[in-house]
Amino acid sequence: MWQRLLTLIRKEMQALLRTPQSRRLLIAPVLLQLLLFPFAATLEVKNSTLAVFNQDGGAASIELVQRLAATQAFPHVLMLHSQQDMQQVIDRQQALLAISLPQDFSRRLASGQGVTAQAIIDGRRSNSAQIAYGYALQVVQQFAAERSRQAAPARLLVQNLYNPNLEYRWFVLPSLVAIITTIGCLMVTALSLAREREEGTFEQLLVSPLTPAYIMAGKALPGMLVALVQGCIIAAAAVWVYQVPFSGTVGLLIVSMLCYGLSLVGFGLLISALSSNQQQAFLGSFAFMSPAVILSGYMAPVENMPLPLRMVSAVDPLTHFIVIVKGIFLKGYGLAEAWPHLWPLLAIAAGTLLLAYRMFLQRSH
């Protein structure tokens, strides 16, 4: 029977790789997203504009403005001359953050009195504006601490473990390994089975001596293989092109990719068992994809979600795989550290495959 399985897998690979179009379809999205994601999907605040309404003009105020302008976050500083200007730059989204220094800023500072500066944030861009505000606050606090006569009673010393300079790409690329392979793997499993239904070859397979389990395995392995190859391309690009450190072992990465592939195949086969043509399978794949990415913790931390969604997130294979890949890349995960997230992947795979198998038996009659 191994030979029959091999025949099934070879047929699947031939169908995938036979024409230049189908080969391109497997590789082009990977390359495209590899080029786009690390640059476009960034939460860092760089290259934004800071607006300053400096009513004072004293030495201290100028120094503070210069310090703010020197940070990476604000290469552009817009000098304003009236309160209305401040309103306008925020309204027109010309600046993310506007700071107003009062007339007596330098004087009060020199005399050792406390002073208040005003910061106006564009609430429509809440996330990046808050990050920008954080940068500004840091600069102002530093500036204040230097001028204060006595040392501050307590200070927080921050150290960023695993990603010391908080490089956003270090976070994005390992997650990308997970997200892109999801698309490839689902397409191969869910769509190809639906297509066999449309073309009538599915019935031909059912009257052959192959049992439904073999037919499923014949679809599952090529799907895992596609996930593995695509995953390896992205991982290699992350390491050699984007210089993301790789602190774990390649072996563990491959094992986890296979486990992840298996759980995806489970969902793919489940979708294909539920759909009767390619259009339905396609929509089904997307109905799975979007929530899977959103709930995975790639966009927002899972801890912030309400309990029911956290429960859904626990059966989302992407959640676990993202933790594993990030761990392998950045934290030097070994099998012991990865295991708490590997076994859920295997459990998800077992559950979905069993369910798909039952649906498959029902649907094939």
Place this chain on the structure above:
Amino acid sequence: MSTADSDIAIRLRALGHAFAGRPALHALDADIRRGIITGLVGPDGAGKTTLLRLMAGLLKPDSGSLQVEGLDPVTAGDALRTQLGYMPQKFGLYEDLTVLENLTLYADLRGVTGAVREESFQRLLAFTDLARFTERLAGKLSGGMKQKLGLACTLLGSPRILLLDEPCVGVDPISRRELWRMVSSLADGGMAVLWSTSYLDEAELCGEVLLMHEGRLQYSGSPQALMDSMQGRSLLLQGIAGNRRQVLRRALRCPQVIDGALQGHAVRLVLRTAGELPDLASLDAGPDASLQAVKPRLEDAFIDLLGGGPGGDSPLAEHMPPARLPGGVDADAVIVAEQLTRRFGDFVATDHVNFRIRRGEIFGLLGPNGAGKSTTFKMMCGLLPVSSGAARVMGLDLKKSASQARQQIGYMAQKFALYSNLSVAQNLEFFSGIYGLSGVRQREAVADMVRVFALQPFLAMNAGELPLGFKQRLALACALMHQHRCCFWTNRRRGWTRSAAANSGAISTAWWTRASR
């Protein structure tokens, strides 16, 4: 033909067409008249569809001239569109829309609106007897009703010329007759109808036929005249003792016989020359055998035009070893259905069906749509669980050992189930592989099939791009590859299985031959 010019709706003169250098039509000359059904007759791949598409202005002829209503269909396409109704083989019905929605859509597309629309809907729905089903989804209609709806959509806007491309494929006999009646009433009303078909009995009913083969016009004129020319050359050999297929094989080896076929318990033969009979003794058909002249059929004439049918021996029969039954299997009951019943909820699809199929027997399941043919079939192949009763293939119960039983079955679906985006060679390798052939045996089996079915020139081509006849051959090759002992065919479209030069004919005959051993 001495008919008035105004009588002629379509005129072809030296019309030729080629696809990528491969000629599909060779210099055709013909006139198609109003008021009759003209049959465009020929086996698959004869060029029927190409000709219809040229007439509809969907293709541009490479040479010669073509005039529809005195106009060139390519340059005067807009003017012709209202006068010409073309129903392609697979009419573009939207399966997710109801009958009425489909009609409305095509009425909109043809600009049939207002009172005219109301009037033509009523007329067409009454004409096609679809008035009761206006709210049903087109996808849920039977094959015959789909064709009727397609015809109704084609007739919107009252065309003067009707081009029908194989309207009766996949349609049960009752609906076929109804469709025929509808179209002949249209022709009686003065419409010019060109009806393409590969069914020769259908062609016999036409007012005139254009017989085509491999892109050439073999005959044009009345079918009766052609059949009359065969007078005295069609014979029936009756009272045969022994194996009829063996008798047929011997008869086909006689020089006096150009074609033959089984017909019930008799063998039907076509002679090269009227009056020159084959030697009865050499046929070894038994003492009571006798030859009687019968009414010639169009098929006989067509075979004669092509210079004779396939011989009695065929490459497939030579290649396929006789099916041997393992010990313990009753040769009189290779396939058995016992009280075979299948219920879907309250609905009983097959009700206590019993039959036994002997070794060497071709067993036909006949019936209109919905008679339970497919259900029985699916149960016999193990595709559908049996509600009660038993289905056995070579003694193996489909309920208990479906996988082993399936190893014994070759299955050819109605729709040729091939991987259209894989090459011919890859399809052959795949289907031999899943039946457990490997290594040298697999290579030999593939090479044999390529030789027997003459697939060599197509090996690297995608299965989906094959001509229809070769698709059929490839599907058959894939189904026969592992030399199983039973062969199941679903809804095989009848027609040119025995056509002369088309090799698939020789192969089908050969398959019957093999089954007889």
